[in-house]
Each structure stands twice: as C-alpha cells, then as structure tokens.
Amino acid sequence: MQEQLYQFNLASMSFPPPTLIVRELWLIPAAPIVTSGAIALLKQPRRKLSAGLAIGSLSFSLFLSLLAFARVVATRALMLHFSFHSLEHETVNLAWIQVGNSSVDLGWVLDPLSAVMLVMVSFVGLLIFIYSTGYMKDDENYTRFFCFLSLFAGAMLGVVIANSLLLLFMCWELVGLTSYLLIGFWYQKPSAAAAAKKAFLTTRVGDSFFLLGIVWLFSQTGTLLFYNNGAGSIESGALAGLLAQPAALGLTAAGAIGLLIFAGAAGKSGQFPLHVWLPDAMEGPTPVSALIHAATMVAAGVYLIARVYPLMQAGMQPGGTTTALTVVTWVGAFTAVFAALIAVAQNDIKRILAYSTVSQLGYMMAGLGMGGVAVGMFHLITHGFFKALLFLGAGSVIHGCHEEQDIRKMGGLKSDMPLTFLAYGIGMLALCGFPLLFSGFWSKDGILEAALHWSVAKTPFYMLVFGALLTAFYMTRQVAYVFFGHWRGGRPAHESSPVMTVPLMILAFFAIALGAIGTPAWPWFRAFLDGRRAGLNLYSFIEPSFLTLMCVSALVVFLGLGLAWRLYGDKSPRPEEQDALERAIPPVWAALRDKLYVDEFYGATVIAFYGWWARVSDWLDRRVWSGAVAGLAGLIGLWAQLNRFLDDNVVNRGFDKTCEEINVGGGLLSQLQTGRVQTYMRLLALGVLALVAILIWSSRA
Amino acid sequence: MSFVFYILATLTISGGLAAVLLKNTVHCALALTVAFAGLALLFLELDAQFAGFAQILIYIGAVAILVVFAILLTKGSETPKDGVFSHTWLAGLAIAAAVFAVLGWAVVRSAPMLPGAAPAPAVTVQQIGDALMGRYVLPLEIVGVLLTAAMIGAVIVALHEKEAQK
C-alpha cells in the first residue's frame, strides 16, 4: 500500500488515491536541492561537473513538471466530461509533528495553478541555467554559483507545490536566503553586500506579518493544509468559520489574515512600500536578476495570493469585492504607476528593468485583486518569459559591452549584436503590450478589462492605463539609447556566444507564442485555471466593449512609443549631456531619478530610529546592566569581606578563646589533684556519703 | 541498755578520741591500744568470746606493737612545728561529721525495725573450728595465702636498699 512508502505518518490523500506522478511530486523540488548539496560538498571547484549536475537535475524537474502538467490536463478533461470535482486538487499530506490530537502537516498539491507554475519555473530556470554557463564563464566562483542556483530552483519549486502553509513558508524563507546569497554573490563589493542585506531585511519585514497570518490561520482553523478533502484551511468549512470571526477595524478574521498574508507577498514581490530592495538587488549577476528578480522569486508573492485566493475572496458577494482584495488592488495599481515613473529617469540598464519588474508586479497584483486568479496568473506567466528574456538580453548586452551597464555609454548595438537586438526587441514589445502579436498585450489587456469592470472604482483603470503609457515610454527610451544611434562606449561591442543567444531565441519564441492561449477567442489558460471548458469563439474579437478596450490600449502603446522615439530616437546624446526630458522638466526628473526619495525617507525614519535604539541599548548595556553586574560584584566582595571578618574574629578567635577557657577549666580542675592522699580520701568519703544517702533515701518506706 | 555497755562504750570512744587528738604520736598509739581493749570487751559483752580474744591477741598483741615500732622507726615522736593537724582540718572534720550524721540518721530511722533483745547464742570453739574447716575452709586458705603474701611483701617493702640510700 502507499503508506508503506512513507516514513512519516501519512495524514491524508485526496480521493481517489493519486497516481505515481502526484505521489512522487516531491521529487521536483528535491532533485535540485540534493544537487545543490552535492555541489556544496565538492572538495574542489569543478566547473563542468557542477554545471552539469545543476542543469541535469533541473531538466529532470522539468521533465517531471511536464508529466504533472499532462496529468492535470488529462484529469481536467476527465472531470469536465464526467462532471465531478474531486480531482480538482490532488494532494498528498503527511503529518510531520503530532501534538495530542492536532498535528502540523506538510504536503503537496497538484492542480492547474501549481502545474502551470511548475512548468514555467522549471523551463525558464533551465534556460537561465544554460545561459549562465556562458555568462559566468570567466568567474572564479562558478561552482558556488551553480550550487546556490540549484538550491534556489529547488526552493522555488517547493513553494509552488506546497499544500501546507508551513512547507510554503519554509521554502519561502529558503528562497529568500538564496536570494540573499546570490545578490551578494560578489560579496567583496560593499555595495553588493549591502544590497543583499537590504533585500533580506526588507523581505523580513513582510515575512513577519506573513508568519503572524500563518499562526492566526492555524489557531483559527486548526490546520495548515490548503486542501485536505474538505478539511483544509482555505476550504469552505474553515472559511465559513473565519468569516464568522470578527477581527479589528470592521474586518473579519478572513480579511485580516488575508491582509497579513498579502503583507508577506508585498515584501517578496516588491510592492510599495517594500519595493526598495529590488532595484538594489541588481548588484547580483544578471542571470540571478533574470531568474530570481524577474521571472520567479518575485512572482512567488503573486503566486501566494493566487494560492490563498479563496481566503482573500471569502465573503465576496457576486459583483462585489472583499476588503483584502481591495487593498491588494490599490497597492498593486499604485506600485505599477510609482515604479514606472521612477523607471523613466534611470540610466542603468538593469535598474530600468528592475523598476519595470516592480511595476509589472503591481499589474499582477491589481489583476488578482480585480479579475481573479486566472487574470493575474496569465500576466505572471507571460511576464516570466519576456522579463527573463529582457534580463538575459541585458546580460548579453553588458557582456558584449565589456561589463558596461550605463545606457548612455552604449548605442548602435543593433548592428553589432543583431541576435540580441532581435530577442530584446521582441521582449520589449511584449512588455509594452504591442497589440495582437505579443503575449504581453493579451495578458495586460486581461488586467485592463478586469479593471474596467471593477465595481468599486474606476481609478485603478486609469492608473494602469497611465502605467502602460509609461512602460512603453521608458522601454522605448532604453532601446533607443542601447540599440539605436551610435556607439558611445570604449572598445567595440561583440555578439555573445550561442550558449547565451539560443536561450534568448527560445524565450522570444514563447514571448510571442504564449499569447495564443490567452486571447478571448480561445481563453484556454483562464478556462484551465478556472476548471471550465474553453471554447473557440472568434466572434469575441468583435464584441464592442472588448474592441474598444483593445483600441484604447493599442493607442496608449503607440503614444508612448511615439513620444519616446521623438524625444530620443537615433539621437544618442553624450553621457554628460542632460537627458531630453530632464531639459523639459528638471525638478520632476530629479525626483524621479532619485527614486522619489523613498530610501531617504526610510533612512530618516526607520533606520535613524534603529540607530538611536541601538545607542540606547548600548548605553543600557554599558551603564545599567554592567553597572548592576559591577554592583553585584561589589556586594559580593563586601560579603566576602564580612565573611572573612567573621571567620577571623568570630570563628577563629572564638575557637581560640574556647580552648583557652578549657585550658583554664582544666587548670582549675587539676587543682583537685593535690597529690596528697588525704585529699583523695576526703573525696572518697564524700562519694561514699553520697551513695549511702541515696541508698537510704531510696529505701524509705 | 545495760550499764556495762555504757561504760565500755565510753571507754572505747574516749580511747578512739584520744588516739586521733593527742599530739604525741606514741600517746596516740597507746590510746589506740585502749580503744582496742575496749572493743574486745564489747565483743565479750556481745557473747562473741572468740572474736574478743582474737581481737586482743591480734590487734593489741600485734597491730598496736607494729604501730609503735613504726612510730619509733620514723621518728614520729618528734612533734612537727606546723602542728599535728593539716591546715585543711576543718574540711576533713566536716566530712567525718557528715558521715556520722548519715550513719546515725540511718540507725535512728530504722530503730523501730531493729530486732530487740535476743537470747544469747551458745557458741563453742568446737563449732568455730568446725566452721573454719568446713564451711569457711576456702576463705581460710585464702587468708593464709594473703598473710603469707603480706608478710613477704612487708619485708620486701621495708627492706634496706643499700645502694639507693647512699
């Protein structure tokens, strides 16, 4: 039986019992983690072996993910055909720690959501691994790089398949750790070490709220599992209980927990105000930026919200929304615009892309809040591909420009690096949402459509549209600076090796192709996630509301493209010159370039407070606690002296005195021994006298 | 109490008193002899004739003589300058008085319980001889040994040691 295969207590499995692929789903994250451990134990750095192991294990995970995906597709077909829903989430749960009647469970789940994410993460990850063999070729810490990358991949896959909040949190933290290790990969650079620390601490702030949410959820529902044959913490029974519980500020427990979990997601996904770590994380190598800070880890926050969506959605009336989702939407929309504004004024190629990532994550969050799981997740998947593409392309550009990252020192690369230009162009158009051909258009349109029909307010729609305009603007600016005009750098640039360009091509292909599963004509992705059948409906394009939206978004994109081209185009200003926009609106430009002073704000408030607190603690430690200890030591010294005094005078002298007195007493007694016989006889007589008296006295009648 | 008893008692007691109170040691020894004689007569009065005669023979005939010899040999006839009594004589006297008080008290208290006059026992020397050889033969032999030892011991103790003396 299946139970014999496990050493843990098997808590539960979904019914009907899962097939082999679901039972062994744990292999998907386990393989890269084990590889990471194996690489770590290598005595000497072995470049080919470590890279080979990492790529091999991730290929294996990809293979298993595809199998799992196929399984989900098949079961979904079965479900739709026979109309039953019990296979919607196939789970395997293990009881890890048992305390009395309750237990802390771990487990994994295979459902459409985790299936698509598995495929995306492992596929994009594999491509980036292959890319890294070329990019990190000249680095001496090659082996350590692949060790950390493998660990990251395993942890991320663990987050994806986790059915237990605890397992998710453990892998979440592991992902954060590997992010820290990889951002600070070149730890000799102080800026890299500082950036790694900043990333870790900022996400920590979010994670503490997340942990609070987990604990609260566990205490309310008694279980940490998501799906457990109806007994899971986000299944209907538990949700009903959570809705009935009031928390503070007019929220129910469900809403409050949802907000706490969103806080964790906001930290990991770089939403305002916890976005400050993402741009600084660009200190890490470019493959790291591509994998972690574009495609996967930052997407983990969005994935988390999608995972606990029933909780976020609990109590929603049809056509309405819940407090949690409203907050998610507003934060997402605000972040989208905020980051896009800052991206306009940046000059580092990776930093522009970083702010772009923050902005797109805001889009995803807004999509989740307004449109549901499918809308947000589609954008996540497409963004994963084209953002990875853009970062890898940027890496190729940096590599080709001999580690130059300032876009003002590049230019004219479309002829020097044609393949990179092609791939980068495709990625850029996908990100801007160029109509019809590119996947980004369809995913972003899905979000805009949801925003248009949102019942609470229309403001997010306008914000997101403005954000789309800005996205097109800054991406065009970047491409114009980098690929058009003339070369402004030092040595001439060169194209990258095939090991780097081939992954770019593959990603570019998917940046276009993925659009096909998200169009309204055949909304396969949305139907897949929602568990419905997807029908082919070519007439959906001609629906008036949808047509209007398509035209509006297309117009916005062209506007942004055109505006930027007019300002920047082929001009290629010299690095010392002011930017064209800067000439127009200098104060705004300065504010945008300085990242709208968020970091400075933190420095003045939180960090200054922390410094003050550290000084107070130091004073306390040095004066108060040390003083107390010194005082105690002094007291003990006094006590010791008192003891010595007592010992000398009372004990010793007392003893001496006693001995003297005994001597004196002895002397007195010895006077009885006069040496004279008559004295002894007298004493004898006295003794006899006493005896006789006693005898006579005792014998009286 | 018969008249004879009182006289004899007086005699004995005065002899004893004299024996301890007189300054001249030889006079003390002679008074002691008187006391012994008085006691012997008391024994006779108590129908213990053998004991009385034994008393005369041994005490007066041997012990008293011995005492006199010892006095003469130790120049006891000389009166010491500090007085014959020790300077703590009062304590000794007090103790002796206390002893007498206790004994007298015992006698007086038990006076009603003491047997009254009884007929005189007729004791013949034959009976004494039989007793000595019969019932009391063991004590007799032991006393013999004791006397032998005492004699030898006394001789050794009082022997002149020519080397030690010079």
Place this chain on the structure above:
Amino acid sequence: MTPLAGYLLVAAFLFAIGLAGALTRRNAILVLIGIELMLNAANLNLIAFWRYGPHPEALTGMMFAIFSIAVAAAEAAVGLGLVIQIHRHAHTTDLDQMNRMKG
C-alpha cells in the same frame, strides 16, 4: 532504743572518729591508726548484727569479723612497712608535704 541500735551508734561514732583522724592528721601513721579504728568499728557492727540477728548459730557474723581482723593485721603490716620506706626516702611522714602527684 534497742541494744542493737546502741551498738550501731557506737560503731558509727567510732567510725567517724577514725575517719576524722585519717582525714585531718598530718602524720601518715596516724592516718593508719584512723584506718584501724574504722576497721574496728566495722567489726563491731558485724558482731552486733550477728548477736542480734536472726541466725546467730550460723556463725556468719563472727567468721566475718575474724577474717576481717586477720586481713586488717596483714594490711597494717604492709602499710606500716610502706610508711617506713617512705620515711627513708622523704625523711618525713608529713602527708601535707607528699604531693609529687600534684596536677
């Protein structure tokens, strides 16, 4: 007062006199004299109790007294011999001066 009580009182008095002499006189020989008096007083006691006791025909008291006399004689001999020897050593019979065992 019964005759016995009278004899007993006499013996007690004689005993006390002997004790007083033994305890207070300086001369060693006089101490021995006192001791002899005490012994004699005890003998008197014995004879008196024999005479007025329940079984005078058993001769117990008299035998006791006779043996006592014999032992007293032996003791007097040895004691006086000791006194003589002491006199040879210390050239005195003053008991107050014989305190070498002091302390």
